[in-house]
Amino acid sequence: MAWRLAELYHYRELIRNLVISELKARYKNSVLGFIWSLLNPLGMMLVFTVVFGVLWPNGQIEKYPIFLLCGLLPWNYFAASINSSMHSIVGNGQLIKKVYFPREVLPIATVLAQLVNFLLAFLVLFAVLLVFRSQFSPWLWMLPIVILIQTCFTLGMALILSTLHVFYRDTVMVMDVVLLAWFFLTPVFYSVQQLPPSYHMLGLELNIRRLAYILNPMASLVNVYRDLLYYGYRTNLDFFLRTAATALIVLVIGYWFFTRYSDRFGEEV
Numbered sequence: 001m002a003w004r005l006a007e008l009y010h011y012r013e014l015i016r017n018l019v020i021s022e023l024k025a026r027y028k029n030s031v032l033g034f035i036w037s038l039l040n041p042l043g044m045m046l047v048f049t050v051v052f053g054v055l056w057p058n059g060q061i062e063k064y065p066i067f068l069l070c071g072l073l074p075w076n077y078f079a080a081s082i083n084s085s086m087h088s089i090v091g092n093g094q095l096i097k098k099v100y101f102p103r104e105v106l107p108i109a110t111v112l113a114q115l116v117n118f119l120l121a122f123l124v125l126f127a128v129l130l131v132f133r134s135q136f137s138p139w140l141w142m143l144p145i146v147i148l149i150q151t152c153f154t155l156g157m158a159l160i161l162s163t164l165h166v167f168y169r170d171t172v173m174v175m176d177v178v179l180l181a182w183f184f185l186t187p188v189f190y191s192v193q194q195l196p197p198s199y200h201m202l203g204l205e206l207n208i209r210r211l212a213y214i215l216n217p218m219a220s221l222v223n224v225y226r227d228l229l230y231y232g233y234r235t236n237l238d239f240f241l242r243t244a245a246t247a248l249i250v251l252v253i254g255y256w257f258f259t260r261y262s263d264r265f266g267e268e269v
C-alpha cells in the first residue's frame with residue numbers, strides 16, 4: 001500500500017486540477033457562482049428553523065439556528081460527497097480506458113471539491129455565531145482536526161461506494177434510501193438527549209442514546225462539531241479518540257476495498 005500512496009502523491013497535481021474542474025463545472029452558467037455555497041446552507045437553515053422553531057417549536061434548544069447549522073453543514077458535506085463520488089468512476093469511464101493514473105484520484109478529487117464547499121459554508125456559520133453573540137470556544141483550534149477526521153470517514157465511504165457502483169449500478173438507488181434514513185437517524189435537527197433513554201425489545205433494555213453514537217459515526221461527528229461550535233467545550237477525550245479511530249478504520253477498509261478491485265474498472269465501465 002505504501003507504494004500506491006507514494007504514486008498517489010506523485011499525481012497530486014492531477015488531483016488539484018480535477019478539484020478545480022469539478023468546482024468550475026458545479027458553478028458553470030450560474031449567475032451567483034460560489035455564492036451558492038453560502039446561500040444554500042443559509043436557505044436550509046431558514047427552512048428548518050421555520051419548521052422546527054416556529055411551526056413545531058422546540059423550547060429545549062436555545063439558539064436553534066446555530067444548533068442546526070452545526071449538524072447540517074457536516075451532514076451536507078458528507079451526503080454531497082457520497083452522492084457525487086459514486087459516479088466518479090463510471091462517469092469517467094472513457095478516461096479510465098485511455099489513460100493510466102491511480103483510479104482513486106477520481107473519488108478523492110470529488111470529496112476534496114465538496115470539502116472546499118464545506119469550508120466556504122463555515123462563513124455562514126461564523127456569521128450566525130456573531131449575530132447571536134455567541135462566545136467562541138477556546139477549543140476552536142481543534143476544528144481543523146475534526147474536519148480532517150470527517151474527511152477521512154467520508155473518503156473511506158466514497159471509496160467503498162464508488163467501487164460498488166462500478167459492479168452494481170443499483171448502488172445509487174439503494175443509497176438514495178439509505179441516505180434519507182441516515183439523515184433522520186443522525187441528530188441534525190434534534191438533540192440526542194431528546195431521544196428516549198431506553199427501549200425494550202425482545203426482553204432486552206436498549207440504551208437508545210448510546211446506540212445512536214455506537215451505530216452511527218455521523219452522530220458522533222455531529223456531536224463533536226456541536227461541542228466545539230455550539231456548547232463551546234472540548235469533547236471528552238475517549239469519545240474523540242473513538243470517533244477518530246472509527247474514521248481511520250473506515251478509510252483503511254475503503255482504500256483496501258478500492259485497490260482490491262480497481263484493476264477491473266476498465267472492463268466494467
